[in-house]
Amino acid sequence: MTFTRREFNRGVLTLAGLGAMGLGSRALAARTDELNILCWEGYNTDDVLGPFREAHAGATVRAESGTSDPDMVNKLRAGEIKVWDLINLNQPWARARLYPEGLIKPLEKERFMPYFEKMAQGFANPPYPLAFADNGDLIGMPQRYGPFSFVVNTDKISREMAEDQGWKLFLDPAMKDRYGILTYDNWNIIHMCLTGDQNPFAPLEGDGLETFRATAGQIFGGAKLLSDDLVAMNTALINGEIDAYFTGGTYTASPARLDGLTNIRGITPKSGPLDGKGGVVWIELTSAVNNPDPSPLAEDFLEFVQAPEICKAVGFAEGTYNPVAQMGNPEVFALWDEEELDAIQWDSLEEEMARSVQYDVVTSYDELYTIYNAAKRA
Amino acid sequence: MDRLNARLGYLTALPITALLLLSFVAPLVVVAAFSIMPQKVFSLAHLPDFSAYGEILRQGYWRSLIWSLGMAIAATAILFVISWPLAFAMAKVYRRFTLVLTVGVVMTLFVSENIRLFGWVLTLMKGGLIEGYLRSWGFAGFDGLLYNVPVIVFGLVYVYFPFMLFPLAQGIAMVPDDAREAAVDLGASRWQLLREVELPLAAPGIVIGCLLCFVLSAGAIAESKLLGGQAVIVMGDEVETAFTYGQNWPLGAALAMVLIAIIGAVALFSVSRVDLDAMFGGRK
Known part of the structure; x- marks a missing residue:
């Protein structure tokens, strides 16, 4: 049997026609239900x-x-x-x-x-x-909702020490290659500003951008791994490849905590540059x-x-x-x-909320994002 | 009569050409058009400028491009070397076992790529299958095998293995046994046989396999994210973040166009060098 190009085209067109009819009937259907x-x-x-x-x-x-x-x-x-x-x-x-x-x-x-x-x-x-x-x-x-700052393994870094040190924990030379970055880019930018004692929700320019560049370079330079997958980050934390991860909170720590790994804990810094607050809540x-x-x-x-x-x-x-x-x-x-x-850290939720500001629009997002991306690539 | 036939050929090809243009070329045209829009706009109703391409040069995106292409070349070369003997065996040595092997390799494709890669994460991580067992048997523990460039290349090799194996086996099947026997009878060494008979005659399969692996590897993201811990940022990742977190569609489109142009050039050049019709059973 031979199959000519004309027959092939006819078949394709028939299929395309049927497909279009299917789409059309869907578009005409009422949306009340x-x-x-x-x-x-x-x-x-x-x-x-x-x-x-x-x-x-x-x-x-x-x-x-x-x-x-x-x-x-x-x-x-x-x-x-x-x-x-x-x-x-x-x-x-x-x-x-x-x-x-x-x-x-x-x-x-x-x-x-x-x-x-x-x-x-x-x-x-x-x-x-x-x-x-x-x-x-x-x-x-x-x-x-939930507080969203960073997550530690409290068997390696105590909750109190992490809360006291706050974001500066990630600038400590002893932490090099001991932490990961959960690459939720917009959150990372907010948290890097806080690490450099900057307000992400106010306009930043000139020296402010240079401070951010230095902080971003340092944070990326010291990170052992980057991932946008919270499961991968929790796994690395549980098996001891890292002791903390930058950007995280109840949302990311709760699955591990419900599995009984309550040493994985979202941390809200006790202090920070936003009227004394260092945490952010979504x-x-x-x-x-x-x-x-x-x-x-x-x-x-x-x-x-x-x-x-x-x-x-x-x-x-x-x-x-x-x-x-x-x-x-x-x-x-x-x-x-x-x-x-306990999985959602209810015991400390109220105090963590009190130490946090609302997640807001980052005013200089475009400039900061360019710097952030360049630091990530380097 | 010949001219009429030629015209009829074009006319009969018209419907399918229109369909292909609509489904394949139209999305590419939209991406190309977005790439010349001013940055941070979300529609095509603006005067074009090429600032997104300038941004690629200024912001060092070439680094990601080189990593993506470099790892794709490495993965393709490794895949070719490890697939050749197996493909040869499938085409020329194994008989019924080829079917078993084919089903075995194809079955891996039934499971999502991310899940298979996560399986490797559990195998290679600290406390995972390898390090955990070695430690429990009394060897010194180590830091796990993840989060570096070689493991990303390993991931690419693992994921794209079938895409090299099957075209290669098909290519090798095209090498007539008579030609190989004649070469050996005329005194060709094993090396000469490979270089002067098998490789040229299997070229269509080699080109298709290498192209598939190279193109897929150059745009791959999951291997770098899951296994590599983003030890390097790949081009696909840059495109994705430009479209999402960056909210800069023209930049994402320009990055995609750069990758498409390079891969397209490589593909066209490679395909033009071999007779694909021979492989697909068309005219000889």
Whole structure:
């Protein structure tokens, strides 16, 4: 049998046509029973989505986990605003990028403000200020949070010593080749500023940039390994290849701690250059995407995740474990057992939060990022 | 009549050409267009400038480029040397065992690359399979075998092994046994046989295998991240961070274009030197 080019082309075109018809029918489908969520891991688990699907039988609920905040922002910028209904990422990205660019839209205050009242200290009375745009619009609901500075193996470096020394620990010549860097680039930049006694959230120029260059060079020069994978970093810490890692906190240490390795501990420095504070805390916001064909289920889901069992499922999803703002409600708090509280370092959470400032937009990010990248490459 | 035939040939090729242009060339055009946009913009509606390319020169990105290309060349050379004997055996010596070997090698591809590499992390790390066992048997412990350049090259060799082995075996299968026997009968030494008969006749397979391995290795990220602890920053990593943390799409696009241009030139040059139709069973 011979197969001519014409027959081959006909086959290809038929397949392409069928494919296009499939896409078209999807595009024409109504979105009243569809919800697409772009989120950090946790909101995409069956423990969270399962009950929502049961409550909305017939609805197609999909959630995709992102790999970084900027990666998720890129998706919306690249046109996926038509795909997603909700986006969950750290608040500076929502406030500084998504909202000003019209990629997310404000939430109904009457519907969501009451939920702030039951939240933990710092989120209630007054409601968490960074959940609002400068014009007062409510741009997202907070849930997971955690202090994020660095992590040590307390069998090698005591918690007290690490907290006292703070960021200077990584400039100590004795620490050369004893630590790794978890390359969450935007966080590394904040932490390198703090190590050099600089305020990352204020503009830096001239001498300030030179100080940052020196700090970045020193930190990268002394690091034994770099990785953007928290599992790889915890593994190196557990097997003794490193004694600490630069950039990390409850979010990264909690999986090892829940496995019983409580010598892996997130550390918040006792002091630092930000009005005496040296730690930084991240807080996620879940916002409604400014989808031209919005799904009514988006805001229903935002309300749904305020229920105690769902708060627990979000805070204790597979992968990483984190406190949630709703733990201020005794009904929610009662769902955590002692081991789980120890995994999220509940014993020191309040004091760590008190020693931390809010993760914010790094004012001179572009200049610092260029210097940071050059130091990393060298 | 000949002219009509030629024109009909082009016409019948038109639909598939359009499809290929749309699916392969259009994304590349978008990347190329972004690479000449002013830095830090997110749309193509700007006057072009070449500042992103200038940034590549100013900020020392050539270092990452050299590491990526250097490690890709090293991995390809090592792969060629270790795959040749096995590919030869598969094509000429083993009979039914070739199938077993093929299934064995292909099965590794069923498992995600990251998981396979993480398996090596657990093997090579301090307290891992190698160092842990040696220490428990009374040998002095050492610091693990990870986080350096040789282990990244090892990772590339491990991951891209099938991409060298199968084209090479296919290439060697094309060397007629008669030609080898004739050469030996005429007094060729083993070295002459390899250099003057086997290598030239198996060239299409060698070129395809080397190209696949080189192209994939030059753009690889996971080996450097997981095994190498980013002992060096590779080009793929630079592209990824420019698009994500850097929020500088034109810079990421320009970095990608540099890599595409180099790899494209190498690929076109190599492919033009061999008769691929012979390998794919086309015209002789």
